[in-house]
Amino acid sequence: MKAITLLGSTGSIGTQTLDIVAQYPDQFRIVGLTAGRNVTLLAQQIRQFRPEIVAVCDEDKLLELKDAIAELDPQPILLAGESGVVEVAQYGDAQAVVTGIVGCAGLLPTIAAIKAGKDIALANKETLIAGGPVVNPLIEKYGVKILPADSEHSAIFQCLQGVMVGGLRRIILTASGGSFRDLPIDKLAGVTVADALKHPNWSMGQKITIDSATLMNKGLEVIEAHYLFGMDYDDIDIVIHPQSIIHSLIELQDTSVLAQLGWPDMRLPLLYALSWPERIHTDWERLDLVKAGDLTFREPDHEKYPCMQLAYAAGRAGGSMPAVLNAANEQAVALFLQEKIQFLDIPKLIEKACDKHQVDNCESPALDDILAADRWARQEVLADSMELGDRILSVR
């Protein structure tokens, strides 16, 4: 039985992970859970999975959580704040930590888990995009495994099983195209948050759904693939595949191409990240190619979606630049979700921050450099968005 700690248990990744644990109680046991502030759901999860330790990041929610589970005996260790989340990440005999926290907030808990010798089932891509130069050396130093749970990187990882080192020639990331894939470019200016949250294939958290709509999710995944598989940016391609049945492909040195297929269901990559190198028999809906129908592909539209090229440029710049790109994106998406900026402002704000940033410690930025770059980028985007605010107010 594998002992697991789950960071971000109340989110899309978190609840799907717990769905797996509930289906396979003979395979998995929950040691720790963390959430941001949804203590109602967290209390339900504590009752069902009886973790040893729990943290809620919002310290103002701790008392409410204590009251919500007061009758439980024994009580889990209850912690709060970012330090509490870090404590849970490194706690006890958990063999693997599932990183389902959204954003760069997952970086410090992930580092703590690695230093505690725990394997990482990585869903939280921002941690690797921003912190790759620090995380990868720690993975090696502490001898832990990083198992991709992101659907594309799981597909690539699955295709790589049995491939000799040096056999990989190219990675092809598939992209659904997101909420506006069929919308003409001249209609993007006025789209609403509600429009952007209507992902055609996947049910996900709000931030990543907006990232899918801007294609920044795919740009981030290019950087994620670089850090996970060591591929040069010239050898990581993107193709639009509206059906999201092929979850990505690899090309080998002899030009043979391997792909992983399945229904768009995040439980499968999550399960494999937890069961690897084994495969667990499931009774989930099996892929029916006739039912799936036509599988189509098209070139990504870089004029319509500038975020992809912004991500390639940041990845190639290296050092602290991916951290700036990621933080600028997190801040811009948050402002869009708050309806303080427009959809097309997102790439503009990101580009402005990246253009201003002077990459230091290019080869190997320290953790403090990455955290400082993250903070700087968020402040830059906030300041730049104020000018946009003037424009928006004048339009109204």
Ligand SMILES: NC(=O)c1ccc[n+]([C@@H]2O[C@H](COP(=O)([O-])OP(=O)(O)OC[C@H]3O[C@@H](n4cnc5c(N)ncnc54)[C@H](OP(=O)(O)O)[C@@H]3O)[C@@H](O)[C@H]2O)c1
């Ligand atoms: N959803 C998917 O299908 C999918 C697929 C591939 C990769 N991913 C990646 O997985 C990560 C999570 O995505 P998601 O869609 O599951 O997001 P989500 O639904 O928004 O869930 C985010 C989780 O993180 C918690 N959280 C938020 N801010 C936090 C903070 N500052 N400190 C600690 N916990 C915090 C939330 O807690 P509360 O809700 O309690 O506030 C929630 O449990 C992202 O990095 C995403 O890119 C997601």
Ligand SMILES: C[C@](O)(CO)[C@H](O)COP(=O)(O)O
């Ligand atoms: C589910 C997914 O892996 C989230 O990262 C997928 O990438 C989302 O779909 P899209 O192709 O980015 O629109």
Ligand SMILES: [Mn+2]
């Ligand atoms: Mn993905």
